[in-house]
Amino acid sequence: MKEQELIPHLFRTEYKKIVAVLCKLFGIGQIEIAEDIAGETFVAASQIWSLKGLPENPTAWLYTVAKNKTKDYFKHHDVFTKTILPHLKNENATPEIDIDLSNENINDSQLSMIFAVCHPTISTESQIGLALNILCGFGAEEIAAAFLTTKDVIYKRLQRAKEKLKTEMIKIEPPTPAEIDERLDPVLMTLYLLFNEGYYSTSQDTSIRAEFCIEAMQLNKLLIENDISNTPTANALFSLMCFQASRLAARTNEKGEAILYDDQDMSLWDQLLIEKGKYYLNQALRGNRLSKYQLEATIAFWHTNKEDTPEKWENILQLYNQLLLIEYSPIIALNRTYALAKANGKREAIIEAEKIELTENPLYHSLLGNLYTNVDNLKAIDHYKIALKLTASSSARNAITKNITKLTGTKSND
Secondary structure (H helix, E strand, O other): OOHHHHHHHHHHHHHHHHHHHHHHHHOHHHHHHHHHHHHHHHHHHHHHHHHHOOOOOHHHHHHHHHHHHHHHHHHHOOHHHHHHHHHOOOOOOOOOOOOOOOHHHHHHHHHHHHHHHOOOOOOHHHHHHHHHHHHOOOOHHHHHHHOOOOHHHHHHHHHHHHHHHHHOOOOOOOOOOOOHHHHHHHHHHHHHHHHHHHHOOOOOOHHHHHHHHHHHHHHHHHHHOOOOOOOHHHHHHHHHHHHHHHOHHHOEOOOOOEOOHHHOOHHHOOHHHHHHHHHHHHHHOOOOOOOHHHHHHHHHHHHOOOOOOHHHHHHHHHHHHHHHHHOOOHHHHHHHHHHHHHHHOHHHHHHHHHHHOOOOOHHHHHHHHHHHOOOOHHHHHHHHHHHHHHOOOHHHHHHHHHHHHHHHOOOOOO
16 A cells, blocks of 8 residues: 555544543543644654655554654653653652553553543534544544534534533543443444444545444444443444445445435345344343344344345334334334335325424435325425425435436426
8 A cells, every 4th residue: 555545544543543542641631632642643654654665564653653752742741740740659750651552552542532522411412523533533524524514613513522521521431330331321322323424424425424334333343342331232233233334335326326225236235244233133132121222223134134025024114113112213203104115005104104294304205205106196206306405415316306307207407
Protein backbone atom coordinates (compact mmCIF):
# COMPACT_ATOMS: atom_id res chain seq x y z
CA MET A 1 0.00 0.00 0.00
CA LYS A 2 1.35 3.43 -0.97
CA GLU A 3 1.97 6.20 1.57
CA GLN A 4 -0.94 8.33 0.29
CA GLU A 5 -3.28 5.35 0.77
CA LEU A 6 -1.77 3.97 3.98
CA ILE A 7 -1.99 7.10 6.13
CA PRO A 8 -5.79 7.54 5.73
CA HIS A 9 -6.22 3.83 6.44
CA LEU A 10 -4.06 3.96 9.57
CA PHE A 11 -5.75 7.17 10.69
CA ARG A 12 -9.09 5.35 10.64
CA THR A 13 -7.76 2.31 12.53
CA GLU A 14 -5.10 3.75 14.89
CA TYR A 15 -6.07 7.35 15.70
CA LYS A 16 -8.97 6.27 17.93
CA LYS A 17 -6.75 3.76 19.75
CA ILE A 18 -4.12 6.38 20.57
CA VAL A 19 -6.79 8.85 21.72
CA ALA A 20 -8.43 6.23 23.96
CA VAL A 21 -5.14 5.28 25.66
CA LEU A 22 -4.13 8.91 26.20
CA CYS A 23 -7.58 9.90 27.48
CA LYS A 24 -7.40 7.09 30.00
CA LEU A 25 -3.95 8.34 31.04
CA PHE A 26 -4.80 12.07 31.16
CA GLY A 27 -8.42 11.87 32.26
CA ILE A 28 -11.49 13.11 30.43
CA GLY A 29 -10.67 16.74 31.26
CA GLN A 30 -7.69 16.62 28.89
CA ILE A 31 -9.45 15.04 25.92
CA GLU A 32 -8.34 17.82 23.54
CA ILE A 33 -4.70 17.22 24.49
CA ALA A 34 -5.07 13.53 23.67
CA GLU A 35 -6.63 14.41 20.30
CA ASP A 36 -3.91 16.98 19.55
CA ILE A 37 -1.09 14.51 20.26
CA ALA A 38 -2.75 11.84 18.11
CA GLY A 39 -3.30 14.36 15.32
CA GLU A 40 0.30 15.65 15.48
CA THR A 41 1.51 12.04 15.25
CA PHE A 42 -0.21 11.61 11.89
CA VAL A 43 1.00 15.01 10.65
CA ALA A 44 4.55 13.86 11.43
CA ALA A 45 3.93 10.58 9.59
CA SER A 46 2.68 12.42 6.51
CA GLN A 47 5.70 14.72 6.45
CA ILE A 48 8.43 12.20 7.25
CA TRP A 49 7.10 9.25 5.24
CA SER A 50 6.74 11.41 2.13
CA LEU A 51 10.45 12.29 2.42
CA LYS A 52 12.00 9.07 3.73
CA GLY A 53 9.50 6.44 2.61
CA LEU A 54 7.43 4.06 4.69
CA PRO A 55 8.97 2.57 7.84
CA GLU A 56 9.23 -1.20 8.19
CA ASN A 57 6.36 -1.25 10.71
CA PRO A 58 4.17 1.84 10.21
CA THR A 59 1.85 1.11 13.16
CA ALA A 60 4.77 0.65 15.59
CA TRP A 61 6.28 3.88 14.21
CA LEU A 62 3.06 5.76 14.99
CA TYR A 63 2.93 4.36 18.53
CA THR A 64 6.56 5.31 19.19
CA VAL A 65 6.01 8.87 17.96
CA ALA A 66 2.80 9.17 20.01
CA LYS A 67 4.68 8.01 23.12
CA ASN A 68 7.50 10.49 22.52
CA LYS A 69 5.12 13.39 21.91
CA THR A 70 3.27 12.51 25.12
CA LYS A 71 6.51 12.48 27.12
CA ASP A 72 7.51 15.82 25.56
CA TYR A 73 4.16 17.26 26.56
CA PHE A 74 4.67 16.13 30.15
CA LYS A 75 8.05 17.83 30.23
CA HIS A 76 6.78 21.19 29.04
CA HIS A 77 3.36 21.46 30.68
CA ASP A 78 1.98 21.27 34.19
CA VAL A 79 -0.40 18.41 33.37
CA PHE A 80 2.29 16.03 34.61
CA THR A 81 2.93 17.72 37.94
CA LYS A 82 -0.72 18.50 38.70
CA THR A 83 -2.52 15.46 37.31
CA ILE A 84 -0.17 12.50 36.94
CA LEU A 85 2.57 12.88 39.54
CA PRO A 86 0.32 13.05 42.64
CA HIS A 87 -0.91 9.53 41.89
CA LEU A 88 2.58 8.04 41.75
CA LYS A 89 4.04 6.28 44.78
CA ASN A 90 7.25 8.31 45.03
CA GLU A 91 6.48 11.95 44.33
CA ASN A 92 10.12 12.98 44.75
CA ALA A 93 11.21 10.79 41.88
CA THR A 94 11.06 11.67 38.21
CA PRO A 95 9.76 8.37 36.90
CA GLU A 96 9.42 7.27 33.31
CA ILE A 97 5.76 7.58 32.37
CA ASP A 98 4.40 4.38 30.85
CA ILE A 99 2.36 5.12 27.74
CA ASP A 100 1.07 1.61 27.29
CA LEU A 101 0.02 0.98 23.69
CA SER A 102 -0.15 -2.79 24.01
CA ASN A 103 -3.17 -4.53 22.46
CA GLU A 104 -4.50 -5.36 25.93
CA ASN A 105 -4.39 -1.76 27.16
CA ILE A 106 -5.76 -0.42 23.87
CA ASN A 107 -8.78 -2.73 24.20
CA ASP A 108 -9.23 -1.85 27.88
CA SER A 109 -8.98 1.86 27.08
CA GLN A 110 -11.45 1.66 24.22
CA LEU A 111 -13.90 -0.30 26.37
CA SER A 112 -13.60 2.32 29.14
CA MET A 113 -14.13 5.11 26.60
CA ILE A 114 -17.30 3.44 25.30
CA PHE A 115 -18.85 3.65 28.76
CA ALA A 116 -17.60 7.21 29.29
CA VAL A 117 -18.98 8.49 25.98
CA CYS A 118 -22.30 6.68 26.55
CA HIS A 119 -22.74 7.94 30.10
CA PRO A 120 -26.44 8.49 31.00
CA THR A 121 -25.83 12.20 31.65
CA ILE A 122 -24.99 12.71 27.96
CA SER A 123 -27.88 13.08 25.49
CA THR A 124 -28.44 10.30 22.95
CA GLU A 125 -27.66 12.67 20.06
CA SER A 126 -24.36 13.64 21.69
CA GLN A 127 -23.49 10.03 22.48
CA ILE A 128 -23.75 9.10 18.80
CA GLY A 129 -21.70 12.12 17.73
CA LEU A 130 -18.98 11.43 20.32
CA ALA A 131 -18.94 7.74 19.45
CA LEU A 132 -18.36 8.57 15.78
CA ASN A 133 -15.73 11.19 16.61
CA ILE A 134 -13.78 9.72 19.55
CA LEU A 135 -14.40 5.99 19.28
CA CYS A 136 -14.48 5.69 15.49
CA GLY A 137 -12.19 8.52 14.35
CA PHE A 138 -14.67 10.30 12.06
CA GLY A 139 -14.20 14.04 11.57
CA ALA A 140 -16.92 16.68 11.83
CA GLU A 141 -17.20 16.90 8.04
CA GLU A 142 -17.80 13.15 7.64
CA ILE A 143 -20.37 13.11 10.43
CA ALA A 144 -22.11 16.13 8.91
CA ALA A 145 -22.34 14.34 5.55
CA ALA A 146 -24.02 11.37 7.20
CA PHE A 147 -26.53 13.46 9.13
CA LEU A 148 -27.19 15.83 6.22
CA THR A 149 -26.16 18.92 8.18
CA THR A 150 -23.21 21.33 8.24
CA LYS A 151 -19.74 20.84 9.61
CA ASP A 152 -20.22 23.81 11.97
CA VAL A 153 -23.36 22.29 13.48
CA ILE A 154 -21.56 19.00 14.18
CA TYR A 155 -18.45 20.76 15.50
CA LYS A 156 -20.53 22.76 18.01
CA ARG A 157 -22.44 19.65 19.03
CA LEU A 158 -19.21 17.76 19.69
CA GLN A 159 -17.71 20.64 21.68
CA ARG A 160 -20.80 20.88 23.90
CA ALA A 161 -20.74 17.14 24.51
CA LYS A 162 -17.04 17.17 25.42
CA GLU A 163 -17.63 20.04 27.85
CA LYS A 164 -20.42 17.98 29.40
CA LEU A 165 -18.02 15.08 29.93
CA LYS A 166 -15.63 17.47 31.70
CA THR A 167 -18.15 19.26 33.90
CA GLU A 168 -19.69 15.95 34.99
CA MET A 169 -16.15 14.63 35.61
CA ILE A 170 -16.96 11.31 33.95
CA LYS A 171 -14.38 8.68 34.81
CA ILE A 172 -12.80 6.63 32.05
CA GLU A 173 -13.25 3.17 33.48
CA PRO A 174 -15.48 0.17 32.84
CA PRO A 175 -18.47 -0.23 35.15
CA THR A 176 -18.41 -2.66 38.07
CA PRO A 177 -20.37 -5.92 37.80
CA ALA A 178 -23.04 -4.32 40.01
CA GLU A 179 -23.39 -1.38 37.59
CA ILE A 180 -23.23 -3.28 34.31
CA ASP A 181 -26.97 -3.78 33.70
CA GLU A 182 -27.75 -0.09 34.14
CA ARG A 183 -24.69 1.21 32.29
CA LEU A 184 -24.80 -1.24 29.37
CA ASP A 185 -28.24 -0.27 28.09
CA PRO A 186 -27.29 3.25 26.84
CA VAL A 187 -24.08 1.82 25.33
CA LEU A 188 -26.01 -0.79 23.36
CA MET A 189 -28.59 1.78 22.27
CA THR A 190 -25.81 4.09 21.00
CA LEU A 191 -24.20 1.25 19.03
CA TYR A 192 -27.63 0.22 17.71
CA LEU A 193 -28.33 3.75 16.49
CA LEU A 194 -24.80 4.08 15.08
CA PHE A 195 -25.24 0.87 13.08
CA ASN A 196 -28.67 1.97 11.88
CA GLU A 197 -27.29 5.33 10.77
CA GLY A 198 -25.04 3.35 8.46
CA TYR A 199 -27.54 0.69 7.43
CA TYR A 200 -30.49 3.01 6.81
CA SER A 201 -28.52 6.17 6.07
CA THR A 202 -29.89 8.77 3.68
CA SER A 203 -26.35 9.96 3.01
CA GLN A 204 -25.18 9.72 -0.59
CA ASP A 205 -21.73 8.62 0.58
CA THR A 206 -22.08 4.85 0.61
CA SER A 207 -18.50 4.34 1.86
CA ILE A 208 -19.21 6.33 5.03
CA ARG A 209 -22.46 4.43 5.45
CA ALA A 210 -20.72 1.06 5.33
CA GLU A 211 -17.98 2.21 7.70
CA PHE A 212 -20.53 3.27 10.31
CA CYS A 213 -21.79 -0.32 10.34
CA ILE A 214 -18.25 -1.72 10.58
CA GLU A 215 -17.31 0.61 13.44
CA ALA A 216 -20.47 -0.22 15.39
CA MET A 217 -19.72 -3.93 14.99
CA GLN A 218 -16.12 -3.51 16.14
CA LEU A 219 -17.22 -1.64 19.27
CA ASN A 220 -19.92 -4.24 19.96
CA LYS A 221 -17.26 -6.96 19.57
CA LEU A 222 -15.19 -5.27 22.29
CA LEU A 223 -18.16 -5.62 24.63
CA ILE A 224 -18.68 -9.34 24.04
CA GLU A 225 -14.96 -10.05 24.33
CA ASN A 226 -14.94 -8.63 27.88
CA ASP A 227 -16.27 -10.76 30.75
CA ILE A 228 -18.09 -7.86 32.42
CA SER A 229 -20.02 -6.74 29.33
CA ASN A 230 -20.40 -10.12 27.60
CA THR A 231 -24.13 -10.33 28.29
CA PRO A 232 -26.91 -12.08 26.32
CA THR A 233 -28.22 -8.65 25.28
CA ALA A 234 -24.83 -7.58 23.88
CA ASN A 235 -24.65 -10.88 21.97
CA ALA A 236 -28.16 -10.34 20.62
CA LEU A 237 -27.23 -6.91 19.28
CA PHE A 238 -24.08 -8.28 17.65
CA SER A 239 -26.13 -11.07 16.09
CA LEU A 240 -28.54 -8.49 14.67
CA MET A 241 -25.64 -6.51 13.21
CA CYS A 242 -24.19 -9.64 11.59
CA PHE A 243 -27.49 -10.57 9.94
CA GLN A 244 -28.13 -7.03 8.73
CA ALA A 245 -24.57 -6.51 7.49
CA SER A 246 -24.72 -9.79 5.58
CA ARG A 247 -27.17 -8.16 3.13
CA LEU A 248 -25.43 -4.78 2.95
CA ALA A 249 -23.83 -5.35 -0.47
CA ALA A 250 -27.18 -6.34 -1.98
CA ARG A 251 -29.16 -3.36 -0.67
CA THR A 252 -27.90 -0.78 -3.19
CA ASN A 253 -26.88 -0.76 -6.83
CA GLU A 254 -23.74 0.76 -8.35
CA LYS A 255 -25.39 4.21 -8.25
CA GLY A 256 -26.11 3.93 -4.52
CA GLU A 257 -29.84 3.51 -5.11
CA ALA A 258 -31.80 1.32 -2.69
CA ILE A 259 -32.83 -2.17 -3.82
CA LEU A 260 -35.96 -3.55 -2.16
CA TYR A 261 -35.71 -6.84 -0.30
CA ASP A 262 -37.67 -8.77 -2.93
CA ASP A 263 -35.35 -7.53 -5.69
CA GLN A 264 -32.02 -8.21 -3.97
CA ASP A 265 -29.42 -10.51 -5.53
CA MET A 266 -29.24 -13.20 -2.84
CA SER A 267 -25.89 -14.42 -4.15
CA LEU A 268 -24.42 -11.21 -2.73
CA TRP A 269 -25.51 -12.08 0.81
CA ASP A 270 -22.47 -12.81 3.02
CA GLN A 271 -22.92 -16.38 4.26
CA LEU A 272 -20.03 -16.11 6.75
CA LEU A 273 -21.74 -13.20 8.49
CA ILE A 274 -25.03 -15.11 8.50
CA GLU A 275 -23.33 -18.04 10.26
CA LYS A 276 -21.78 -15.64 12.79
CA GLY A 277 -25.22 -14.15 13.37
CA LYS A 278 -26.62 -17.60 14.15
CA TYR A 279 -23.78 -18.30 16.59
CA TYR A 280 -24.23 -15.08 18.55
CA LEU A 281 -28.03 -15.44 18.52
CA ASN A 282 -27.57 -18.81 20.23
CA GLN A 283 -25.30 -17.10 22.76
CA ALA A 284 -28.03 -14.54 23.39
CA LEU A 285 -30.56 -17.28 24.19
CA ARG A 286 -28.67 -18.29 27.34
CA GLY A 287 -30.19 -15.36 29.25
CA ASN A 288 -33.60 -15.13 30.90
CA ARG A 289 -34.42 -11.65 29.57
CA LEU A 290 -36.17 -11.26 26.23
CA SER A 291 -34.71 -8.08 24.76
CA LYS A 292 -35.75 -6.10 21.72
CA TYR A 293 -32.35 -6.89 20.20
CA GLN A 294 -33.03 -10.63 20.48
CA LEU A 295 -36.39 -10.21 18.73
CA GLU A 296 -34.92 -7.98 16.01
CA ALA A 297 -32.04 -10.40 15.52
CA THR A 298 -34.49 -13.27 15.08
CA ILE A 299 -36.48 -11.20 12.56
CA ALA A 300 -33.23 -10.48 10.71
CA PHE A 301 -32.39 -14.20 10.80
CA TRP A 302 -35.67 -15.05 9.07
CA HIS A 303 -34.88 -12.43 6.43
CA THR A 304 -31.69 -14.36 5.58
CA ASN A 305 -33.89 -17.36 4.75
CA LYS A 306 -33.98 -17.22 0.95
CA GLU A 307 -37.21 -19.21 0.59
CA ASP A 308 -40.32 -17.02 0.34
CA THR A 309 -42.69 -19.25 2.33
CA PRO A 310 -45.84 -18.51 4.38
CA GLU A 311 -44.07 -19.95 7.45
CA LYS A 312 -41.26 -17.43 7.09
CA TRP A 313 -43.54 -14.37 6.99
CA GLU A 314 -45.87 -15.66 9.68
CA ASN A 315 -42.88 -16.10 12.00
CA ILE A 316 -41.63 -12.60 11.18
CA LEU A 317 -45.11 -11.17 11.78
CA GLN A 318 -45.43 -12.82 15.21
CA LEU A 319 -41.95 -11.59 16.18
CA TYR A 320 -42.97 -8.04 15.23
CA ASN A 321 -46.07 -8.43 17.41
CA GLN A 322 -43.87 -9.36 20.39
CA LEU A 323 -41.46 -6.53 19.63
CA LEU A 324 -44.24 -3.95 19.62
CA LEU A 325 -45.38 -5.19 23.04
CA ILE A 326 -41.87 -4.73 24.46
CA GLU A 327 -41.18 -1.33 22.91
CA TYR A 328 -43.70 0.36 20.64
CA SER A 329 -42.28 2.43 17.80
CA PRO A 330 -44.12 3.81 14.74
CA ILE A 331 -41.21 2.69 12.55
CA ILE A 332 -41.37 -0.86 13.94
CA ALA A 333 -45.13 -0.81 13.36
CA LEU A 334 -44.48 0.36 9.81
CA ASN A 335 -41.97 -2.44 9.19
CA ARG A 336 -44.52 -4.91 10.58
CA THR A 337 -47.01 -3.98 7.85
CA TYR A 338 -44.60 -5.26 5.17
CA ALA A 339 -44.52 -8.66 6.90
CA LEU A 340 -48.31 -8.47 7.27
CA ALA A 341 -48.65 -7.89 3.53
CA LYS A 342 -46.50 -10.92 2.79
CA ALA A 343 -48.37 -13.10 5.29
CA ASN A 344 -51.99 -11.94 4.88
CA GLY A 345 -52.08 -9.81 1.75
CA LYS A 346 -51.72 -6.15 0.83
CA ARG A 347 -55.27 -5.01 1.62
CA GLU A 348 -55.01 -5.96 5.30
CA ALA A 349 -51.54 -4.37 5.47
CA ILE A 350 -52.83 -1.09 3.96
CA ILE A 351 -55.48 -0.80 6.69
CA GLU A 352 -52.86 -1.28 9.41
CA ALA A 353 -50.29 1.01 7.75
CA GLU A 354 -52.72 3.91 7.40
CA LYS A 355 -53.49 3.75 11.13
CA ILE A 356 -49.86 4.73 11.87
CA GLU A 357 -50.25 8.14 10.17
CA LEU A 358 -46.55 8.99 9.77
CA THR A 359 -47.60 11.55 7.19
CA GLU A 360 -44.34 13.52 7.26
CA ASN A 361 -42.13 10.45 6.90
CA PRO A 362 -41.01 9.53 3.35
CA LEU A 363 -40.66 5.85 4.31
CA TYR A 364 -44.35 5.79 5.28
CA HIS A 365 -45.42 7.05 1.87
CA SER A 366 -42.93 4.82 0.03
CA LEU A 367 -44.30 1.77 1.84
CA LEU A 368 -47.89 2.76 1.05
CA GLY A 369 -46.85 3.32 -2.56
CA ASN A 370 -45.53 -0.24 -2.58
CA LEU A 371 -48.63 -1.65 -0.87
CA TYR A 372 -51.07 0.15 -3.16
CA THR A 373 -49.21 -0.96 -6.31
CA ASN A 374 -51.55 -3.28 -8.28
CA VAL A 375 -54.27 -2.64 -5.69
CA ASP A 376 -54.94 1.03 -6.51
CA ASN A 377 -52.22 2.39 -8.74
CA LEU A 378 -53.49 5.97 -8.59
CA LYS A 379 -53.12 5.98 -4.80
CA ALA A 380 -49.72 4.31 -5.17
CA ILE A 381 -48.57 7.15 -7.43
CA ASP A 382 -49.91 9.77 -5.03
CA HIS A 383 -47.97 8.28 -2.12
CA TYR A 384 -44.78 7.95 -4.14
CA LYS A 385 -45.07 11.60 -5.18
CA ILE A 386 -45.44 12.68 -1.54
CA ALA A 387 -42.42 10.54 -0.62
CA LEU A 388 -40.49 12.23 -3.42
CA LYS A 389 -41.20 15.68 -1.96
CA LEU A 390 -40.19 14.59 1.55
CA THR A 391 -36.96 12.83 0.55
CA ALA A 392 -33.66 14.75 0.58
CA SER A 393 -31.32 11.99 -0.63
CA SER A 394 -30.83 11.97 -4.40
CA SER A 395 -30.34 8.17 -4.45
CA ALA A 396 -33.65 7.64 -2.63
CA ARG A 397 -35.36 10.12 -4.95
CA ASN A 398 -34.09 8.22 -7.97
CA ALA A 399 -35.48 4.96 -6.61
CA ILE A 400 -38.90 6.55 -5.95
CA THR A 401 -38.92 8.14 -9.42
CA LYS A 402 -38.33 4.72 -10.97
CA ASN A 403 -41.36 3.35 -9.13
CA ILE A 404 -43.52 6.23 -10.40
CA THR A 405 -42.24 5.67 -13.93
CA LYS A 406 -43.20 1.97 -13.77
CA LEU A 407 -46.75 2.95 -12.79
CA THR A 408 -47.23 5.89 -15.19
CA GLY A 409 -44.91 5.11 -18.05
CA THR A 410 -43.57 8.70 -17.83
CA LYS A 411 -40.89 10.29 -15.68
CA SER A 412 -42.15 12.37 -12.76
CA ASN A 413 -41.08 16.02 -12.59
CA ASP A 414 -42.30 16.56 -9.01
